[in-house]
Amino acid sequence: MAKHHNIFSTLFKITGLLVLLMGCSLKSTPESVALTVTPTRVPSVTPEPITPTPTSVQATRTPPVLTSPPVEGESEPLTLYSVEIDRGSITLLADPALLENPEAYLDLDTGEQRIAEGDIRFTVSGGSMSFYTLEPVNGGRANFVGEEEPGVAGCQQVADSLSEGNIPEIAVGHYLCAETNQGRLAQLRIDKVNPQGKNSLQVSFITWETAK
Numbered sequence: 001m002a003k004h005h006n007i008f009s010t011l012f013k014i015t016g017l018l019v020l021l022m023g024c025s026l027k028s029t030p031e032s033v034a035l036t037v038t039p040t041r042v043p044s045v046t047p048e049p050i051t052p053t054p055t056s057v058q059a060t061r062t063p064p065v066l067t068s069p070p071v072e073g074e075s076e077p078l079t080l081y082s083v084e085i086d087r088g089s090i091t092l093l094a095d096p097a098l099l100e101n102p103e104a105y106l107d108l109d110t111g112e113q114r115i116a117e118g119d120i121r122f123t124v125s126g127g128s129m130s131f132y133t134l135e136p137v138n139g140g141r142a143n144f145v146g147e148e149e150p151g152v153a154g155c156q157q158v159a160d161s162l163s164e165g166n167i168p169e170i171a172v173g174h175y176l177c178a179e180t181n182q183g184r185l186a187q188l189r190i191d192k193v194n195p196q197g198k199n200s201l202q203v204s205f206i207t208w209e210t211a212k
Contacts, residue, residue, distance in 0.1 A: 082152045082210040085184070086111045089204040091195055092122040105137070108178060108186040108207050119180045120188070124199045132170045132193070132201060136163075139181035142188075144169040150177055152208045155185045170201070185210050 088111045092104035105118035112118075119140030125131045136142040141162035145154065155177035162179050176188040185208045192202040 082208045086207040091202045093200050094122045094124045095199045108180045109182050134167045142178035145175050145177050
């Protein structure tokens with residue numbers, strides 16, 4: 001009886017040991033594990049173009065320029081800074097027989113007639129035949145320029161050739177350019193001769209402030 005007990009006890013121990021070994025075998029990690037790696041497709045990326053940062057440039061503003069009409073014979077119009085300051089029509093009376101009005105003066109800066117003052121003087125001379133002349137005075141200068149209107153561009157072109165001498169070409173439709181004693185440019189036109197009887201002259205004028 002004791003012998004059978006020992007046998008069963010031994011079998012029981014062996015069975016327990018086997019169960020224990022099997023449990024440890026299930027819990028243990030295998031020494032080598034085959035891993036299956038699925039490759040991931042990485043999309044190709046095209047780099048975006050780099051936009052340069054704009055550089056701030058400070059512009060310099062220039063004053064507006066007035067461009068005069070082209071003068072006949074010029075290839076390009078003459079560029080001037082000019083402002084018209086006065087224009088008008090006036091009748092000059094000059095009679096050497098009249099002490100109070102032997103000659104007439106025209107101030108082209110103001111458009112007024114003032115005795116012994118101004119830029120242009122109208123005089124009459126001669127006996128039975130009268131001779132009319134215009135003469136720049138008081139530092140003014142002038143000259144006859146033709147029968148076509150010169151405008152500011154034309155007068156600017158001849159400014160260096162203006163003189164202080166008499167201008168004998170007095171006829172209807174004639175143009176003169178002048179420089180006032182204040183440095184302005186002016187255009188004169190002979191409109192009428194003797195509009196108010198003998199010894200009178202009607203002229204129209206335009207005066208400009210110009211940059212030299």
